[in-house]
Amino acid sequence: MTLVKICGLSTPESVAAAIEGGADFLGFVFYPRSPRNVTPEQATELTKPVPAAVRTVALTVDADDALLETIVATMRPGLLQLHGHETPERVADIRSRFGTPVMKVLSVASAEDVAKASAYEPVAGMLMFDAKPPKEMKDALPGGNALRFDWQLLAGAHFGKPWLLAGGLTPDNVAEAIRTSGAPGVDVSSGVEDAPGRKSIPLIRAFLKAAKAA
Numbered sequence: 492m493t494l495v496k497i498c499g500l501s502t503p504e505s506v507a508a509a510i511e512g513g514a515d516f517l518g519f520v521f522y523p524r525s526p527r528n529v530t531p532e533q534a535t536e537l538t539k540p541v542p543a544a545v546r547t548v549a550l551t552v553d554a555d556d557a558l559l560e561t562i563v564a565t566m567r568p569g570l571l572q573l574h575g576h577e578t579p580e581r582v583a584d585i586r587s588r589f590g591t592p593v594m595k596v597l598s599v600a601s602a603e604d605v606a607k608a609s610a611y612e613p614v615a616g617m618l619m620f621d622a623k624p625p626k627e628m629k630d631a632l633p634g635g636n637a638l639r640f641d642w643q644l645l646a647g648a649h650f651g652k653p654w655l656l657a658g659g660l661t662p663d664n665v666a667e668a669i670r671t672s673g674a675p676g677v678d679v680s681s682g683v684e685d686a687p688g689r690k691s692i693p694l695i696r697a698f699l700k701a702a703k704a705a
């Protein structure tokens with residue numbers, strides 16, 4: 492069955508809906524520019540009711556060791572999602588320094604972007620392929636922009652690590668995205684919101700139902 496990560500959670504209600512709907516991963520964003528930003532203390536509270544079978548994910552962007560140390564010490568995430576320009580060496584360093592599995596995100600607009608994954612396969616526990624925002628999109632975030640990329644770029648691809656497809660997924664297009672890309676897992680944020688940063692409980696339920704049925 493397709494793995495599903497619901498990202499950018501910031502309320503107890505949305506966390507509960509994601510768990511009840513069968514999410515495998517719950518994502519918490521530590522990036523002050525994001526409308527989904529949470530503090531380590533908020534994430535710690537939000538993740539208290541999360542059952543052990545559901546993995547909590549701390550999303551950071553080119554974070555320094557001090558921030559990672561604080562997040563790991565307070566929230567104790569099951570996975571660190573690195574959504575910046577972290578090199579393979581930095582990914583390996585973070586993994587060994589903090590003893591937490593790492594998911595490295597690749598920003599994709601072309602086949603060359605997908606090919607960059609091979610450098611991360613030895614050091615990351617998981618990979619994610621997300622849409623690369625175009626340069627002309629001035630206020631773009633590193634992720635969470637409701638942008639999709641050409642899912643065919645991943646069709647037939649094999650990676651040495653489990654991977655998730657992200658970017659512009661919705662309850663309406665997730666089944667087609669899974670079929671086209673062959674993704675073993677998917678990640679969503681904007682597609683389950685009714686305003687930037689405001690998660691919709693009905694959309695979370697609908698996304699999980701559609702992805703799990705695909």
Ligand SMILES: O=C(O)c1ccccc1NCC(=O)[C@H](O)[C@H](O)COP(=O)(O)O
Nearest residue numbers: 498525634635636637658659679680681
């Ligand atoms: O969601 C954010 O605000 C965010 C900020 C900075 C870096 C990454 C961010 N989100 C990354 C995610 O994991 C999203 O779920 C992924 O990019 C897909 O986003 P969307 O297209 O909105 O579903």
